[in-house]
Amino acid sequence: MNTDLEEFLTRLDGEIRAEGDWGKPADYIPELARIDPAQFGIAVALADGTIVTAGDAERRFSIQSISKVFSLACVLGRIGEQIWTRVGRESSGARFDSILLLEREQGRPRNPFINAGAIVTTDELLTGRSPKETLSEIVNFVRAAADDDDIHIDKTVARSETETGWRNAALANYLKSFGNLKNPPELALGTYIHQCAIEMTCVQLARAGRAIAGLPGATSIISPAKARRLNALMMLCGHYDGSGDFAFRVGLPGKSGVGGGILLIAPGRASVAIWSPGLNAYGNSKMATLAAEKLAQHMGWSVFGGR
Numbered sequence: 001m002n003t004d005l006e007e008f009l010t011r012l013d014g015e016i017r018a019e020g021d022w023g024k025p026a027d028y029i030p031e032l033a034r035i036d037p038a039q040f041g042i043a044v045a046l047a048d049g050t051i052v053t054a055g056d057a058e059r060r061f062s063i064q065s066i067s068k069v070f071s072l073a074c075v076l077g078r079i080g081e082q083i084w085t086r087v088g089r090e091s092s093g094a095r096f097d098s099i100l101l102l103e104r105e106q107g108r109p110r111n112p113f114i115n116a117g118a119i120v121t122t123d124e125l126l127t128g129r130s131p132k133e134t135l136s137e138i139v140n141f142v143r144a145a146a147d148d149d150d151i152h153i154d155k156t157v158a159r160s161e162t163e164t165g166w167r168n169a170a171l172a173n174y175l176k177s178f179g180n181l182k183n184p185p186e187l188a189l190g191t192y193i194h195q196c197a198i199e200m201t202c203v204q205l206a207r208a209g210r211a212i213a214g215l216p217g218a219t220s221i222i223s224p225a226k227a228r229r230l231n232a233l234m235m236l237c238g239h240y241d242g243s244g245d246f247a248f249r250v251g252l253p254g255k256s257g258v259g260g261g262i263l264l265i266a267p268g269r270a271s272v273a274i275w276s277p278g279l280n281a282y283g284n285s286k287m288a289t290l291a292a293e294k295l296a297q298h299m300g301w302s303v304f305g306g307r
């Protein structure tokens with residue numbers, strides 16, 4: 001039924017593997033630094049309910065910042081628009097772990113997808129709950145979105161980031177100094193780091209994105225109104241200071257993580273997960289970005305039309 005897409009993905013897998021320069025895995029989290037960059041997987045969940053895959057689509061990887069989409073969806077479900085008093089929704093034009101803007105903007109992070117913004121989102125979810133309960137809420141949300149209970153936190157990755165995450169510790173403390181953390185910084189930070197360490201396969205992630213893509217049959221835990229806004233944020237902020245370049249090349253909302261994953265949304269058409277651990281200069285997967293560009297072009301999926 002989807003033979004054209006199947007053939008295209010098989011060809012794409014070959015083209016990516018022939019590229020040669022995979023980029024470098026994130027080096028500031030030791031557990032991610034030792035992953036072989038020469039890996040690639042893709043899963044495309046379509047509106048007709050089928051999932052087409054190629055490469056290492058069943059291998060688990062650390063979703064890292066892609067988790068920020070799900071924690072934001074959780075918080076919007078819990079407190080709705082109120083979250084925007086604590087975090088903005090503009091592009092940052094800065095690195096994902098930048099502290100500069102926080103100083104200038106008095107502790108209100110630019111958007112919920114840079115680290116400072118996601119620490120605030122997680123802090124909101126933590127309010128009135130223990131870190132364990134908060135993490136269960138986030139993981140269960142992802143499981144419900146993917147309709148798959150076999151999704152877990154990789155404790156080794158979480159420990160590794162806890163041991164070396166000095167920048168994020170600085171961001172959490174800095175947020176606290178501006179009064180924009182309700183909980184002790186170490187609790188908000190620990191919960192954030194564990195949320196980032198959720199591991200999933202491309203197939204699971206593509207399934208979890210179906211509600212954001214508004215595909216028929218997806219769970220209703222993300223309403224169409226919320227999905228619309230998540231897509232806007234993913235388009236403008238999903239790739240940090242590389243968001244403009246990603247929009248230019250791919251033309252679809254996406255969210256990257258330093259584990260090398262990208263969740264790509266073709267509204268009404270498909271939810272796509274792509275993984276390749278080597279990163280480009282912005283900290284986004286080099287090969288997953290290239291694959292997203294080729295896929296969007298082949299399928300004619302840009303939200304801006306054209307090809």
Ligand SMILES: NC(=O)CC[C@H](N)C(=O)O
Pocket residue numbers: 063064065066096097115161168193196256257258259283
């Ligand atoms: N861009 C990312 O994926 C960053 C997530 C990572 N856990 C960090 O906080 O640095």
